[in-house]
Amino acid sequence: MPNAPDIAESEWSVMEALWETSPQTASEVTKALRPTMNWAENTVRTLLMRLVDKGALKTAENASGTRTFLPAVKREACVRAESESFMQRIFGGAAKPLLVHFAQNSKLTAEEVKELKKLLDQNLNS
């Protein structure tokens, strides 16, 4: 399992697109991102290349002979890595103050609260 490389903010959008649907060509990714990020295709290509360099993406040829991109690392692993580093930076590595912060500062529905409480209980038996 390749450990999660460090993925910058713009790069993250590209990864999301490919985690959601892959493989995709550069222009497909560009189109997929068009509504949110209004990037030139070359911008997306640069990001794709950097991600390949970092080992976050792999490439493959599709039927028509053009290059396509697909994730080389699992989203969950990257989320975990980013979350870890965030927790480290802002909350000194402690989960509790982090959870306190978000429990206090987020608007949640009764449903969500119920679900989260259940998860917290499960957390103990593990």
Place this chain on the structure above:
Amino acid sequence: MPNAPDIAESEWSVMEALWETSPQTASEVTKALRPTMNWAENTVRTLLMRLVDKGALKTAENASGTRTFLPAVKREACVRAESESFMQRIFGGAAKPLLVHFAQNSKLTAEEVKELKKLLDQNLNS
């Protein structure tokens, strides 16, 4: 209330030192950070200057006429801003998946779980 400026990772350590004790001179901050970050004093000075430029710190003269630094923004505001941006980047801005992630991936004591569950309940009545 000045909105929280964007504080980089190294800068964050400097801010922490000053949120904890302030005002402090550049060399005091350097000394305070010495155990963790083994930075040259000039490195700390650069970070201090950048933070002043960004409006995260203010300066004042102390009795002996040397410059001291102190926070211009509240820690809580910065934590909120960083947290917001993290939640945006990684969890698409939704608090629930974030809380789910940390509820599942953190080791918590029974005490902490109890406390968090209470906070979640309070969250609803507000």
Place this chain on the structure above:
DNA sequence: GCCTCATCACTACATTTGTAGTTGCCATTT
């Protein structure tokens, strides 16, 4: 067969970040 368009691989360039070095100035110490 020639033009055009999509792809690709390179190159570009300003900002931000990490991590200092250099120099000038002022007060204190011989």
Place this chain on the structure above:
DNA sequence: AAATGGCAACTACAAATGTAGTGATGAGGC
């Protein structure tokens, strides 16, 4: 007064990031 030691201001410089432009190439359309 000359040297020293701290602090301040400015400069340095490479890597990472954001955001493209340029030039070569090959395949399809006319």
